[in-house]
Amino acid sequence: MDSIADMGGTHAWGPAQVPTDEPPFAEPWEGRSFAITVLTMGRISGRNLDAFRHALGRLHPVDYLVDGYYGRWLNAAELMLTDSHILAPGAVDARARRNLGEDVTEPAFPEPDRPDYKPTAAGSLREVEQAPAFAVGGAVRTKDMHPEGPTKLPAYVRRRSGTVTAIRPAHVLPDTHAVFEGENAQHVYTVGFASTELWGPDAEPFTLHIDLFESYLEPQ
Incomplete structure (x- = not known):
């Protein structure tokens, strides 16, 4: 959405x-x-x-x-x-x-129709069994996502190519957690994008780093 x-x-x-x-x-x-x-x-x-x-x-x-x-x-x-x-x-x-x-x-x-609330004091970091799908230095591309529900993939970074610069701890996926469809914890990656990739050749040259969930990415 x-x-x-x-x-x-x-x-x-x-x-x-x-x-x-x-x-x-x-x-x-x-x-x-x-x-x-x-x-x-x-x-x-x-x-x-x-x-x-x-x-x-x-x-x-x-x-x-x-x-x-x-x-x-x-x-x-x-x-x-x-x-x-x-x-x-x-x-x-x-x-x-x-x-x-x-x-x-x-x-x-x-x-009243309240969801089954569970305290979040333990935080949102999780352990996942599967290995990360992407490695540091790997070329990735963000998906063209337009889900009906929420998503933490910013619109301006969709369909853009970047490079994985770090692998972060696995985290609860906000997209499903917000609507009570499960935690769906997955790996998170810091991805670097050239400013010209995001805003065109006339953009001031710099690299923008964004933390993105694994399901938002595909191999370049």
Whole structure:
């Protein structure tokens, strides 16, 4: 699934604005949004960190861009609660309108449908029995992937050729873990891509390194 969250390598966004002396939370509501989202993940909604990232990717593009960083967190928390049937669709909007004095009937709360949550304190690194399919120095090409569900393969690096520069520890595959279709742990590789391979011959010359899952790659 290609989402608004996959903005890396795209054009026309302008330079990144980096505030100086930025506090952890610029306003009190941001801290509350952070706390609500952390509490929502896990035992309340039954969702994991990868499901949270998937929720961010499913937000409406306008909301994603306009509501800011912690606004996105709050929207994703609401979406996770809706996914788990803790909240009915539209319940938060209806409550807000009712608090403003509108005559609104709040939707009934559905029957909860929480996944079987397991604590993630052990981390996401795993051991896999099969040997790595690629070796350091090997030429690889990223696949042309457009799955219906989430993927951590950035759009701008698909169908591009690179070189494996390191083999990393095996890791839970976020693509399936986010939608509760298994951990599917696999090897992870650091792949170096020439800037000209990614952005054409006029790009400033440098090598971009990206960590990619084995299932994203094929031999060159």
